[in-house]
Amino acid sequence: MSTVIGVLRKRFLAPSLASVGFAERGFPVTPTDATARLEAVPQAVVCGFEWAIEGAPLWEMERRLALIEPEQRGFAYEGATMGYTILDVMPGGGRDRTRELLEGPARPHIFLTYIGIGFAMARLPRPLWKNVLPELTGVAYHPTMSWLAVDGYGFDRAYFDTRRWVDEQAEPVPYPWAGRPEYFARAFDQGLGRALWFINGGDPAAVAAAVERFAEPRRADLWSGVGLASTFAGGADRAGLARLRRSAGEYYPELALGVVFAVKGRTYSGHVPAHTHLAAGVLTDLSVQELRAVSDRTEAADGDDTGELPLYELWRERIRSEFRPVARRAAS
Incomplete structure (x- = not known):
């Protein structure tokens, strides 16, 4: 009340x-x-x-x-x-x-x-x-996945202050989230990449062009955010998703990483909408069940988090490695 x-x-x-x-x-x-x-x-x-x-x-x-x-x-x-x-x-x-x-x-x-x-x-x-x-x-x-809070912060800033964070490509002031200020900007960019999907209405060409306007070191994390948003929230048909996959180019493993995280979130909640099944197949050639298996076997959600990279990023890297052979075959 x-x-x-x-x-x-x-x-x-x-x-x-x-x-x-x-x-x-x-x-x-x-x-x-x-x-x-x-x-x-x-x-x-x-x-x-x-x-x-x-x-x-x-x-x-x-x-x-x-x-x-x-x-x-x-x-x-x-x-x-x-x-x-x-x-x-x-x-x-x-x-x-x-x-x-x-x-x-x-x-x-x-x-x-x-x-x-x-x-x-x-x-x-x-x-x-x-x-x-x-x-x-x-x-x-x-707390491994609490880095998604920083991702959410990045999404919010891009969505509500688009001129500064997208048009002018401002970079966030580091903050020692989980004691790792050096990773803060990367997690922020992952959320900014998700926001680009919404800001451009799920238009694959416009989203790819928006990512391309950012400095090269930021694009990988942006592409992972695009992959997550396009799979979790939907917004593109089969042809559009195919175009998005082609546009990712060398960043395909990052795009696929985002797809895996989206599938993980959807399956964990117990509801997987049709657009998530569609994106999984078009963007990775794998089913939702197969992508969940990728997530499970690469999982780094527990253990000592005092290494060079956060456990969150170690999990992300293991997922990327699953898709690098696919990217190499596509480029050859």
């Missing part, structure tokens, strides 16, 4: 559905049925955020989110996590809303909830970032 304070928080903090739409953001997107499905993603995030920022209790949040169609439900959990994170870390918060959400009903959507934490980071002063990631008990892939 909403309180007066909760309603005021919603009024001043929650964006409107129109404000996250492609036209309102000024994105060069021609409206189609496919782009409407893409626009539904940020709208679902807004719904989850509105309910959470009002202070709805966990019991009520779970039942509201269950009303969202399965394809979009994980995105609504992103928004809910964003709202709870802001409430928890603001002065006077003093609650464990986010932890209870992630250890409870949001567990199947754990990958997306990390992204929701990143959305909250984009709206919080950096000194508060040290408090955004809760200590979770019994939750798989924690």
